[in-house]
């Protein structure tokens with residue numbers, strides 16, 4: 001476990017141990033430093049299953065919670081966060097690193113999509129950050145380990161755009177088979193070119209799906225309904241949808257498929273997983289589609305395979321380097337193969353829009369914003385991608401002098417015993433703890449706590465020296 005990776009200012013109540021303790025205050029235990037502050041319970045955005053009298057974790061005054069949303073996060077998500085009373089700044093694009101560093105210093109919550117890279121070099125400046133929301137499926141753009149080791153929880157939306165991606169793939173398979181992209185461009189340029197050579201029905205053709213997860217399996221069902229034969233390759237043994245058949249190796253899939261479509265995550269094993277050797281294994285005149293991540297295909301090798309006539313077409317939705325926002329140019333400045341790519345025939349180039357539908361973005365907005373609210377208000381980590389999943393029945397307004405303690409700590413022997421010695425001075429009503437790798441997360445609801453005792457409680461936990469970040473907040477007003 002690395003030691004303090006954060007550059008924490010001295011003398012502000014933080015420790016430079018990897019530590020984080022979040023205490024909360026409710027009702028009469030409101031510890032806000034604001035003299036005018038009163039407890040209030042914003043409407044829950046996450047449905048009727050939360051009792052209206054639910055008490056909320058208040059590591060901060062609600063209105064002090066600063067949220068930065070980048071990359072045009074859908075309005076549904078923005079509204080949920082604004083309704084909580086948080087301060088929400090929403091920008092349409094990603095930010096260059098220097099501007100991101102300036103902004104991230106202050107915020108408690110950040111929401112991004114696939115473009116913004118939150119690596120250690122950026123996150124080390126995020127002194128107050130408690131949670132990251134990826135308003136998308138992929139989380140490869142975030143250093144999940146660094147975040148966990150610094151007590152920053154990360155959420156995503158695991159399947160809200162899967163259907164949209166799968167539908168786009170169906171559209172692209174037919175578009176490639178019929179060379180629609182080229183015919184459309186020609187006629188837009190005034191050229192009538194009525195051809196059938198090299199144009200095919202998709203019925204009876206074999207679709208090879210690499211990565212049979214949320215997107216791949218949806219696509220499988222739709223492709224079969226158009227009369228395609230579906231084969232798939234996945235590193236995990238998964239149930240076939242319909243009459244799709246699993247194959248044992250990628251090579252087997254490449255040798256059989258007329259259309260190869262990639263739906264794997266960006267991980268070291270999938271980096272350039274389709275390169276020269278794999279193009280050689282594909283059938284003459286096959287098609288390649290990639291809507292996963294740009295790093296999964298060796299694009300210069302794809303260009304060569306297309307130029308050599310090995311492939312009859314390709315569709316790319318993702319690229320190793322993508323523009324930061326709409327209106328920016330897609331040129332060799334970003335990827336040095338871009339001009340060659342643009343010159344190819346029967347290649348569909350789309351600007352990472354696989355999941356860009358109203359339905360998907362709204363669903364993602366709601367799902368991720370709800371996760372963020374539950375985390376900030378209640379400490380619940382259900383659905384987190386880098387922390388153990390911990391939740392407890394909420395405290396209610398009928399429970400005076402109750403406090404929820406969240407303690408994110410290094411997963412080392414003896415911590416729980418020492419934490420419970422501290423909490424044991426009070427009545428521990430309920431407690432849940434779980435670990436994930438080096439990080440452990442404890443949630444405890446304790447009662448018979450007086451306002452005057454909370455600061456000591458907090459300090460005692462912080463003094464254990466095993467916390468993953470100490471930065472709570474209302475007790476000394478410094479926040480995190």
Ligand SMILES: NC(=O)c1ccc[n+]([C@@H]2O[C@H](COP(=O)([O-])OP(=O)(O)OC[C@H]3O[C@@H](n4cnc5c(N)ncnc54)[C@H](O)[C@@H]3O)[C@@H](O)[C@H]2O)c1
Nearest residue numbers: 137138211212213214215234235263264265291292354355
């Ligand atoms: N273009 C877009 O807008 C868009 C939208 C959604 C998702 N995506 C990307 O697509 C990816 C897949 O999405 P999903 O929701 O289906 O993910 P998923 O996690 O549900 O499925 C991924 C599948 O890939 C498999 N896999 C992992 N490594 C593999 C390997 N080396 N070989 C074969 N299979 C492997 C996994 O076992 C899993 O079944 C995401 O990680 C994301 O990066 C892009």
Ligand SMILES: O=C(O)CC[C@@H](O)C(=O)O
Nearest residue numbers: 113114115136137138355
């Ligand atoms: O909307 C985005 O930026 C990302 C879409 C997609 O790649 C995802 O990971 O969900």
